[in-house]
Amino acid sequence: MRLHKNLVFATISALEDIFNQGQLADKTVERVLKQDKRWGSRDRGFIAETTYDIVRWKRLYAKIAGVRPPYSREDLFRVFAVWAVLRGISLPDWKQFSGTPVRRIKGKFDELSRIRKYRESIPDWLDSLGAKTLGEELWTAEIAALNQQAEVILRVNTLKTTRSELQQLLAADKLETETIKGYPNALRLKKRANVFASPTFKAGLFEVQDAASQLVAPFLQISPGDFVIDACAGAGGKSLHLAALMENKGQLLALDIYPGKLKELKRRARRNGVHNTETRHIDSQKVIKKLTQRADKLLLDVPCTGTGVLRRNPDAKWKLQPEFLDRVIQTQKTILRDYSKMVKKGGTMVYATCSILRQENSDQVQEFLQSDAGEEFSLEEEQSIFASEAGFDGFYMARLKRK
Numbered sequence: 474m475r476l477h478k479n480l481v482f483a484t485i486s487a488l489e490d491i492f493n494q495g496q497l498a499d500k501t502v503e504r505v506l507k508q509d510k511r512w513g514s515r516d517r518g519f520i521a522e523t524t525y526d527i528v529r530w531k532r533l534y535a536k537i538a539g540v541r542p543p544y545s546r547e548d549l550f551r552v553f554a555v556w557a558v559l560r561g562i563s564l565p566d567w568k569q570f571s572g573t574p575v576r577r578i579k580g581k582f583d584e585l586s587r588i589r590k591y592r593e594s595i596p597d598w599l600d601s602l603g604a605k606t607l608g609e610e611l612w613t614a615e616i617a618a619l620n621q622q623a624e625v626i627l628r629v630n631t632l633k634t635t636r637s638e639l640q641q642l643l644a645a646d647k648l649e650t651e652t653i654k655g656y657p658n659a660l661r662l663k664k665r666a667n668v669f670a671s672p673t674f675k676a677g678l679f680e681v682q683d684a685a686s687q688l689v690a691p692f693l694q695i696s697p698g699d700f701v702i703d704a705c706a707g708a709g710g711k712s713l714h715l716a717a718l719m720e721n722k723g724q725l726l727a728l729d730i731y732p733g734k735l736k737e738l739k740r741r742a743r744r745n746g747v748h749n750t751e752t753r754h755i756d757s758q759k760v761i762k763k764l765t766q767r768a769d770k771l772l773l774d775v776p777c778t779g780t781g782v783l784r785r786n787p788d789a790k791w792k793l794q795p796e797f798l799d800r801v802i803q804t805q806k807t808i809l810r811d812y813s814k815m816v817k818k819g820g821t822m823v824y825a826t827c828s829i830l831r832q833e834n835s836d837q838v839q840e841f842l843q844s845d846a847g848e849e850f851s852l853e854e855e856q857s858i859f860a861s862e863a864g865f866d867g868f869y870m871a872r873l874k875r876k
């Protein structure tokens with residue numbers, strides 16, 4: 474592979490914003506990719522994938538390069554050089570790369586690869602917590618799996634098409650896909666591509682959604698005529714799936730504390746041909762109170778550390794702090810206590826996270842069941858999905874029944 478100056482410089486700018494300005498990796502990459510209209514898909518792919526790669530391996534590469542934050546441009550070029558050397562890419566004779574110690578980089582890599590927190594490029598506190606929570610063996614496998622780049626998985630919008638029809642339409646658009654056993658509405662892209670540019674996406678025939686995430690809506694076991702509440706709906710990834718399973722019948726109420734996310738949900742719902750969904754902004758506790766014992770089915774896809782989705786958000790490894798874990802655990806407790814009141818007697822609730830930490834998952838559910846608010850509930854089924862076992866994102870879901 475030959476390195477092109479403008480692509481490498483664009484990558485360095487992206488890294489500067491992410492590492493030094495604390496900007497989000499996805500938003501930064503999106504912005505940088507708009508800088509030059511002449512870039513083709515391979516150029517864009519290089520910038521996006523290299524940036525993500527270096528974000529993912531930041532601790533390891535910075536240690537090998539011997540640089541510390543805040544990173545100067547020279548530091549970032551050194552980190553970039555480590556990335557290139559470890560991938561066997563020969564460095565061009567630009568002044569930024571002069572004197573790169575290729576043999577030393579390889580030697581340091583071998584030495585640091587023996588220590589998990591460097592090899593997997595994770596903060597000390599997260600490494601200790603993961604090992605304590607999951608046990609050494611599972612954590613070692615899990616963090617390695619969470620450091621792999623996520624594949625592109627689509628969820629077929631069954632309100633508008635079928636899986637085989639979509640597969641054919643995508644193939645006509647040069648997007649080859651394959652089905653995944655055990656995931657009835659999923660298609661895996663054989664080769665990474667920008668699916669959002671496809672007319673099939675614009676026509677609402679699919680959404681991009683990880684296979685593990687596609688298990689959550691069916692886990693709620695909804696029937697078409699149900700009154701369903703998705704209480705932490707965000708921009709509606711799972712609401713759209715719920716609406717499709719409901720076959721546009723019954724009623725789906727999507728709630729969130731951020732009206733901007735609900736606006737995006739409405740836009741996506743229009744594209745998806747969803748007609749049974751209403752959004753409501755939670756601007757006070759009254760919104761929840763008014764819905765007391767109304768829901769046949771309630772989904773609590775609560776805010777969490779996102780430790781199960783590090784494959785797609787590698788910068789979360791650096792943004793996440795122990796204090797955030799404590800705070801989010803409190804938020805989850807409050808949501809479970811207050812929002813569970815919306816479930817009818819005889820109704821069902823699913824509590825879900827994209828975290829692999831027990832503290833946010835089964836511990837929360839057990840504590841809820843033993844509390845006053847959880848008195849009338851019993852646990853019907855729970856499922857922990859690990860990236861190292863399933864090959865998809867890490868997820869947790871528990872289905873509880875109200876007596």
Ligand SMILES: C[S@@+](CC[C@H](N)C(=O)[O-])C[C@H]1O[C@@H](n2cnc3c(N)ncnc32)[C@H](O)[C@@H]1O
Nearest residue numbers: 704705706707709710711729730731774775776
């Ligand atoms: C894991 S995300 C939900 C993702 C969404 N269900 C999806 O599938 O795309 C959690 C959501 O909870 C929302 N949230 C945070 N605190 C909340 C609260 N107290 N009540 C309701 N929603 C809340 C966040 O804004 C965020 O959209």
